[in-house]
Amino acid sequence: MATEFHNLQELRHSASLANKVFIQRDYSEGTTCRFQTKFPSELESRIERTLFEDTVKTLNNYYAEAEKIGGQSYLEGCLACTTAYLIFLCMETRYEKVLKKIAKYIQEQNEKIFAPRGLLVTDPIERGMRVIEISIYEDRGSSGSSSGSSSVSGSTAR
Amino acid sequence: MSAVMITRKVRKWEKLPGKNTFCCDGRVMMARQKGVFYLTLFLIVGTCSLFFAFECPYLAVHLSPAIPVFAALLFLFVIAMLLRTSFSDPGVLPRALPEEATFIEMEIEAANGNVPAGQRPPPRIRNVQINNQIVKLKYCYTCKIFRPPRASHCSICDNCVDRFDHHCPWVGNCVGKRNYRYFYMFTLSLSLLTIYIFTFDIVHVVMRSVDNGFLNTLKETPGTVLEVLVCFFTLWSVVGLTGFHTYLISLNQTTNEDIKGSWSGKNRVQNPYSHKNIFKNCCEVLCGPAFPSVLDRRGLMQEDSPASSTSAAPSSSSSSNPMSQTMKTTAPLIPNEHTPDDAKPSIAASAEKSDSPKEEDPPTPQVPPLASPETEADASLAKDKAQ
Numbered sequence: 001m002a003t004e005f006h007n008l009q010e011l012r013h014s015a016s017l018a019n020k021v022f023i024q025r026d027y028s029e030g031t032t033c034r035f036q037t038k039f040p041s042e043l044e045s046r047i048e049r050t051l052f053e054d055t056v057k058t059l060n061n062y063y064a065e066a067e068k069i070g071g072q073s074y075l076e077g078c079l080a081c082t083t084a085y086l087i088f089l090c091m092e093t094r095y096e097k098v099l100k101k102i103a104k105y106i107q108e109q110n111e112k113i114f115a116p117r118g119l120l121v122t123d124p125i126e127r128g129m130r131v132i133e134i135s136i137y138e139d140r141g142s143s144g145s146s147s148g149s150s151s152v153s154g155s156t157a158r
Numbered sequence: 159m160s161a162v163m164i165t166r167k168v169r170k171w172e173k174l175p176g177k178n179t180f181c182c183d184g185r186v187m188m189a190r191q192k193g194v195f196y197l198t199l200f201l202i203v204g205t206c207s208l209f210f211a212f213e214c215p216y217l218a219v220h221l222s223p224a225i226p227v228f229a230a231l232l233f234l235f236v237i238a239m240l241l242r243t244s245f246s247d248p249g250v251l252p253r254a255l256p257e258e259a260t261f262i263e264m265e266i267e268a269a270n271g272n273v274p275a276g277q278r279p280p281p282r283i284r285n286v287q288i289n290n291q292i293v294k295l296k297y298c299y300t301c302k303i304f305r306p307p308r309a310s311h312c313s314i315c316d317n318c319v320d321r322f323d324h325h326c327p328w329v330g331n332c333v334g335k336r337n338y339r340y341f342y343m344f345t346l347s348l349s350l351l352t353i354y355i356f357t358f359d360i361v362h363v364v365m366r367s368v369d370n371g372f373l374n375t376l377k378e379t380p381g382t383v384l385e386v387l388v389c390f391f392t393l394w395s396v397v398g399l400t401g402f403h404t405y406l407i408s409l410n411q412t413t414n415e416d417i418k419g420s421w422s423g424k425n426r427v428q429n430p431y432s433h434k435n436i437f438k439n440c441c442e443v444l445c446g447p448a449f450p451s452v453l454d455r456r457g458l459m460q461e462d463s464p465a466s467s468t469s470a471a472p473s474s475s476s477s478s479n480p481m482s483q484t485m486k487t488t489a490p491l492i493p494n495e496h497t498p499d500d501a502k503p504s505i506a507a508s509a510e511k512s513d514s515p516k517e518e519d520p521p522t523p524q525v526p527p528l529a530s531p532e533t534e535a536d537a538s539l540a541k542d543k544a545q
Contacts, residue, residue: 020257027286027293030431031307031321069446077339077445084238085340093448128252128452130303 015118015137023056023132033063035124035132042136047117055109055121056132059102066098099125163462171455175253176317184455186245188330189315195244195330202240202348205388206233208381209355213362216379220365225358232351239344240329247451248334249320251301251309259302266297289430308431310414324413333413336451339444342407345400352396356389410439 019042026036037056039049076094080087106123114121114134122133171184179188188195206229214226254262266282273279282297284304295304298311301318305311310322312332321335333341359382366375376383406416410432415421421429433439 020261022258022261025306027288027295027307030288067447069442073447074441074445076448080448081343081444084235085242086238088448093450095447095450099450125450125452126454127255127258130251130254130306131258133258 015139017135018138019136021134021136023134025130032067033124033129034060040134043119043134046119046136047114051113055113058105059124059132062098062102062105066095163464165460165462167458168461169455170453170457170459173459173461174453174455176250177315178250178317180455181245187247187453187455188244189325189327189332191314191327192330194327198240198328201388201392202233202236202351205355205385206351208385209359212379212381213358213385216366217358217362221361229351229354229358232347232354236344236347236351239340239347242340243326243333243337243344244329244331246331246337246340247453247455248332249322249336249449250315250332250334250451250453251303251306251318251320252453253300253318254302262297262302262304291428291430293430308412308415321412322414336449342400342403342444345396345403348392349397349400352389352392355385356393359386359389407440407443408436410443 021040021042023035023040026034028034035056037053037060039052043052072094102125103123106121110121118137118139120135120137122135124130124132127133169184171180171187174180177190179190179192180186181188209229210226214229217225270279282304284295284297286293286295286307288307293307295307297304298318300311300316303318305318306320308321309318311318312322312325314325315332317332319332319334321338323333323338323341325332326341329341329344331337362379363372363375363382366378370378403413406413409429411421411429415429421427433442
């Protein structure tokens with residue numbers, strides 16, 4: 001199939017950026033970090049709805065874990081206060097640890113699920129935690145020579 | 159003849175828009191006007207030095223050596239909190255990159271439908287329901303984003319700040335989500351330090367006057383008069399400020415919301431962020447998670463600059479994300495009244511160089527000039543009222 005790629009390197013070299021979709025924040029539960037799970041129409045022909053929703057839900061769970069206000073966050077806050085917050089110079093906060101897990105998860109998802117479908121998910125922290133940016137790629141070599149491949153929606157090259 | 163392009167690596171803070179100053183290669187982030195911050199530092203260090211020089215030797219001998227020790231610890235805590243508040247990122251939201259800005263513009267146009275010619279388009283507002291309360295998210299024309307709830311644009315620093323409290327000239331920085339607890343600990347510990355020094359000044363003067371007489375005491379320790387004066391005036395302001403912020407924390411409100419009366423209760427509008435429990439509110443604000451900065455200030459990026467010195471401003475492309483080589487991070491393409499003056503020539507340069515598919519007309523100017531200390535939120539509030 002023309003839009004199948006094997007890994008991220010091949011995606012970079014043989015594909016051109018066609019479009020970008022931005023998944024917005026979901027503020028219905030307050031200011032905690034959560035993204036909308038609504039399936040964007042531009043991805044309809046590219047990826048299954050359940051895979052997309054699973055990815056966003058897992059990210060939401062990671063962020064909820066990072067921002068959870070409970071025993072551990074109180075302990076971290078009080079301990080840091082007694083040391084005049086100098087402990088943050090040598091210790092990694094819980095949020096930073098979860099952000100590392102998120103980066104690893106997004107890398108895995110890109111390699112296993114999104115890159116083979118010509119998509120790339122950008123870590124929200126690189127966009128100020130405002131949006132999840134999904135880049136849609138189309139194969140450079142296949143323009144005009146695709147044989148029975150499904151048409152890509154919204155793929156007007158810029 | 160095309161100029162030779164030199165690619166060099168720069169830190170991302172060098173290319174950040176906004177009116178911040180950065181020190182120590184991006185580790186320190188402050189507002190541009192730092193004069194009042196130096197005054198704060200001078201007053202605290204000066205008064206404490208006088209205390210340690212004049213009062214402490216006498217009190218350590220005649221009362222207890224614990225007094226100067228505790229004063230020293232408190233002083234160090236105050237300085238640590240002040241520097242932490244002043245030097246950290248308050249929670250600045252990075253501006254939207256061109257693709258994101260265009261995506262949002264398209265969504266807005268789709269939502270507005272066809273506006274008849276000659277009529278002003280409706281204000282850019284998104285309604286969100288939080289805890290059964292409708293909250294309006296306003297669009298920031300400078301940053302090209304819909305501001306998250308509780309965020310506001312600081313016109314002094316020219317940034318949108320998350321959970322914006324206020325811009326404090328005494329600490330030389332905005333107070334927002336990331337540094338609010340340090341700011342509160344600073345005012346609290348400074349109140350305690352002021353009360354402590356004031357009390358022991360009085361104790362010292364009384365004790366010495368009993369032995370030597372009042373006027374002799376003042377002659378021996380002239381610093382006392384200065385300390386008492388500074389502490390007296392500081393007490394009223396700082397203790398009052400600490401009390402005010404304690405009140406705000408117990409209600410989970412920001413100074414910005416309090417001033418604008420967002421949750422004052424008229425029209426049955428209530429604060430949707432409050433847990434309705436003072437203890438829970440305090441715990442969330444003071445002992446919540448430590449949010450990381452989303453500005454990667456010390457990250458590296460490529461900058462392509464032409465070898466000749468005639469170009470107005472170099473255009474830079476970020477290569478931290480390998481897939482985004484087609485993106486250019488330039489100054490906002492749509493010039494408006496909130497664009498910083500030093501970005502305007504680069505807008506002209508980048509507008510010629512970039513191949514953006516459409517150019518929008520600037521929004522009808524209705525807001526006061528950038529020099530006013532009002533935040534853009536207030537300005538757009540006035541704009542909404544005028545419509």
